[in-house]
Amino acid sequence: MSKPTTNAGPFFPRDRNWHPQALSPNYKTSVLRSPQKALLSFGNTISETTGPVFGHNMLGELDHDLVLNYAKPGESALGERIIVHGHVMDEEAKPVPNALVEVWQANAGGRYRHKKDGYLAPLDPNFGGCGRVTTDENGYYAFRTIRPGPYPWPNGVNDWRPSHIHFSLFGSGFAQRLITQMYFEGDPHIPMCPIVRTINDPAAIEMLVAKLDMNHTVPMDARAYRFDIVLRGRRSTMFENRMEGN
Amino acid sequence: MTKLEYLKESPSQTAGPYVHIGCTPNFIGNAGIFKEDLGARMVNEQSKGQRITIKGRVFDGTGTPLKDALLEIWQADSEGLFNSPSETRGDADPNFTGWGRQPVNLETGEFCFETVKPGSVPFPDGRAQAPHINFWIVARGINIGLNTRMYFPEEEEANAADPVLSRIEHRVRVPTLIAKQSGDTYTFDIYIQGENETVFFDI
Numbered sequence: 537m538s539k540p541t542t543n544a545g546p547f548f549p550r551d552r553n554w555h556p557q558a559l560s561p562n563y564k565t566s567v568l569r570s571p572q573k574a575l576l577s578f579g580n581t582i583s584e585t586t587g588p589v590f591g592h593n594m595l596g597e598l599d600h601d602l603v604l605n606y607a608k609p610g611e612s613a614l615g616e617r618i619i620v621h622g623h624v625m626d627e628e629a630k631p632v633p634n635a636l637v638e639v640w641q642a643n644a645g646g647r648y649r650h651k652k653d654g655y656l657a658p659l660d661p662n663f664g665g666c667g668r669v670t671t672d673e674n675g676y677y678a679f680r681t682i683r684p685g686p687y688p689w690p691n692g693v694n695d696w697r698p699s700h701i702h703f704s705l706f707g708s709g710f711a712q713r714l715i716t717q718m719y720f721e722g723d724p725h726i727p728m729c730p731i732v733r734t735i736n737d738p739a740a741i742e743m744l745v746a747k748l749d750m751n752h753t754v755p756m757d758a759r760a761y762r763f764d765i766v767l768r769g770r771r772s773t774m775f776e777n778r779m780e781g782n
Numbered sequence: 783m784t785k786l787e788y789l790k791e792s793p794s795q796t797a798g799p800y801v802h803i804g805c806t807p808n809f810i811g812n813a814g815i816f817k818e819d820l821g822a823r824m825v826n827e828q829s830k831g832q833r834i835t836i837k838g839r840v841f842d843g844t845g846t847p848l849k850d851a852l853l854e855i856w857q858a859d860s861e862g863l864f865n866s867p868s869e870t871r872g873d874a875d876p877n878f879t880g881w882g883r884q885p886v887n888l889e890t891g892e893f894c895f896e897t898v899k900p901g902s903v904p905f906p907d908g909r910a911q912a913p914h915i916n917f918w919i920v921a922r923g924i925n926i927g928l929n930t931r932m933y934f935p936e937e938e939e940a941n942a943a944d945p946v947l948s949r950i951e952h953r954v955r956v957p958t959l960i961a962k963q964s965g966d967t968y969t970f971d972i973y974i975q976g977e978n979e980t981v982f983f984d985i
C-alpha cells in the first residue's frame with residue numbers, strides 16, 4: 537500500500553474516568569487483575585503514534601459474513617439474521633479508514649465455540665462466531681451475523697450477560713488500540729450486568745448500545761443494527777517541538 | 783460563538799475469556815475461517831537484525847499466571863524504523879512486521895514471540911530512547927488493556943539515559959520493565975499487582 541499522508545500526531549489523552557476503572561469489585565475477576573499503583577503518564581512517542589496497517593487484500597471473501605463463514609455448503613447459521621454496520625471515527629468525528637475491526641460472539645443459544653466454554657446450550661455446527669472487516673475510506677464497516685444469545689456466567693449466583701458482540705479495533709496507532717463490546721437496544725440485561733457496570737457514566741454505556749436501523753434492514757432477510765465506534769483523536773503536529781537539527 | 787464539539791472515545795470493555803475466537807481462532811482449533819492468525823509471524827528468513835525470542839507470563843495478585851491473556855507487541859525494526867504508514871523517517875525492513883499477537887498457553891500461561899531486537903528510536907525532543915518493545919495486554923478481568931514496555935538488560939547505558947525510564951519516580955520499580963537475558967532469549971514476566979507490580983502506562 538502507498539503511504540497516505542496521515543496525521544501522525546500524538547493522541548488526545550485518554551479520559552480514564554470515562555473508561556471503566558481497572559478495579560471494579562462487582563466484576564470479581566477484576567479484583568486480582570487490576571494494577572494498584574498509579575499508571576505512568578507520558579506524552580506519546582513514535583512508538584505509540586505509529587501502528588501496522590492491515591490491507592483489504594488480507595481478508596477472505598466471507599470474513600465479514602458470520603452466517604456463512606463456518607457453515608457447510610448450502611447451510612447457514614441458526615438464529616436471528618442481522619447486519620451490524622456503522623462508522624469508525626475519531627474524537628473529531630473524522631473517519632478512520634483502514635481500521636481493522638475484529639468481532640467474536642456466542643451463537644444464538646449463548647454458547648461460544650471455545651474449548652473453555654462449558655455452557656449446556658448446544659454448539660451450532662454452522663456457526664464459528666468470528667469475523668473481521670477493514671473500514672473503507674469513509675470509515676464504514678458492515679458485517680452479517682446472527683444475534684447472539686444471553687448466557688450465564690460465574691460471578692454472582694445468577695449473573696447473565698446481555699446479548700453482545702465483542703469488538704477489537706485497530707486504528708492507525710498502537711496507543712489507539714481498543715477492545716470493547718456491543719450491546720443491543722432494549723435488552724433488559726444491560727443495566728443489570730456487572731461488566732457493563734464497570735463503566736460509571738450512563739452516557740458512556742449508551743455509546744456501546746447498537747440501535748435497530750430499519751432503513752438498512754434487508755426486507756424479508758435480515759434486520760440491521762447501527763453501531764458507530766469512536767477511537768482516540770490526534771493532535772496536529774504543526775506546532776510540536778522539532779527534533780534538534782531537523 | 784465557537785463551540786468545542788468533540789466526541790468521546792468508545793469506552794473499553796474486557797476482552798473476556800474467549801478473545802481467541804476473534805483474535806487467534808486457529809490457536810484454539812477453530813480452523814477454516816482465517817488462513818492464519820494475525821500477528822502470529824513477525825519475521826521471515828530475510829528479516830534483518832538479531833533474532834530474539836521473548837518469553838514470559840502474566841501474573842495476577844496472588845502470583846498465579848493468567849491462562850486466558852492475549853498480548854500484542856509493537857516495535858521498531860533493527861534499524862529503529864517502524865513498518866507503519868506514519869513512519870516518515872525512512873523505509874522499515876519490509877521483511878519485518880513490527881507487530882505481533884500471541885495468546886498465552888492455555889495450560890502454562892506462557893507467551894512467546896519470535897522477533898528481532900529493535901534499534902533505538904527518538905523521543906519527541908530528539909533524545910534517544912533505549913531499544914524497547916511496546917506491550918499491550920488484555921484478558922478476562924482486565925477492563926482496559928494494559929500498556930507497558932520491555933527494555934533490554936544489556937543496554938545499561940541507554941536504559942540509564944532513556945527518557946521514559948527516567949520518569950519513574952520510584953527507582954526500585956525500574957527493573958520491572960527490564961527483561962532477563964539468556965543468550966538470544968529474553969524473559970519478561972508481567973505482574974499485574976503486588977510487590978513487583980509492573981509499571982503500566984497511561985499513554
Ligand SMILES: [Fe+2]
Pocket residue numbers: 642697700702798
Ligand atoms: Fe462474551
